[in-house]
Structures are given as C-alpha cells and as structure tokens.
C-alpha cells in the first residue's frame with residue numbers, strides 16, 4: 573500500500589469529491605506534494621484530516637474555524653493520538669449543542685417552533701403575537717429558547 577495517494581485514490585477512500593479536495597487545498601486545510609508529472613500526491617495521513625474536516629462541518633464549524641483547529645496540529649509529522657485528542661476536547665460543547673438540536677428535530681414539526689408563522693393552533697398558546705421574535709431571528713423554540 574503506497575504512502576502517497578493520487579487525488580482519485582483520496583477521493584475514493586474519503587468519499588469526498590476531487591473538486592472539494594482541491595478546494596480544501598486552496599483553503600490550506602490539506603496539502604499535497606507534486607509528482608514529477610505535476611499531479612498531486614497526498615500523504616496517507618491526509619485522510620484523517622479530511623475526515624476531521626467533514627465531521628467538523630457537520631458539527632457546524634466554519635472552514636475558517638476548521639483551519640484554525642487544523643493549524644494546531646504539528647506541521648512536520650503525522651498527528652498522533654494525543655494531538656487529535658487535544659483538538660477534539662474543545663468540541664464537546666459544540667457536539668452537545670448539535671445533539672440537542674437534532675433531538676428537537678427528531679421530535680418533529682408538530683409543535684410550535686417559534687418561527688413567527690403563527691400558523692398552528694398551538695401557536696396562539698405557545699407564541700401569541702409572535703413573542704418569540706423578541707428572542708432573536710429564526711425558529712427560537714427550536715433553537716432552544718423557551719416560551720415566556
């Protein structure tokens with residue numbers, strides 16, 4: 573098994589489109605070497621960085637935030653377990669927030685979510701006159717706010 577992978581191999585193994593890999597590289601999130609032909613060659617540990625990027629995006633981190641986190645990894649060697657551990661420890665609250673959002677999503681859209689539509693019967697009780705708007709934009713109760 574080669575330690576240097578072509579962009580097609582990285583794309584197949586990571587499940588991320590080659591165009592997205594080039595984009596990540598332009599943003600400085602991953603790096604490649606150039607073969608004699610000029611084609612990109614990625615060190616195998618890049619797969620872990622890509623997995624990190626994909627999941628960090630799912631958790632809700634922006635590419636800038638992801639870049640800041642990845643910049644904390646050692647530049648001259650493949651990150652070790654404790655390097656990744658240091659990175660993920662800061663995620664705990666973000667992941668907890670995301671889990672709470674997904675739990676609320678799972679409960680469905682049958683209750684008032686405080687979006688301002690006032691279209692459900694229960695809106696008249698839960699959000700009379702769109703009081704939820706005072707909490708800020710968006711579906712306030714879905715985002716974790718409570719009816720006052």
Ligand code: FES
Pocket residue numbers: 683684685686687688689690691692694695699
């Ligand atoms: S569901 Fe939109 S304000 Fe109640």
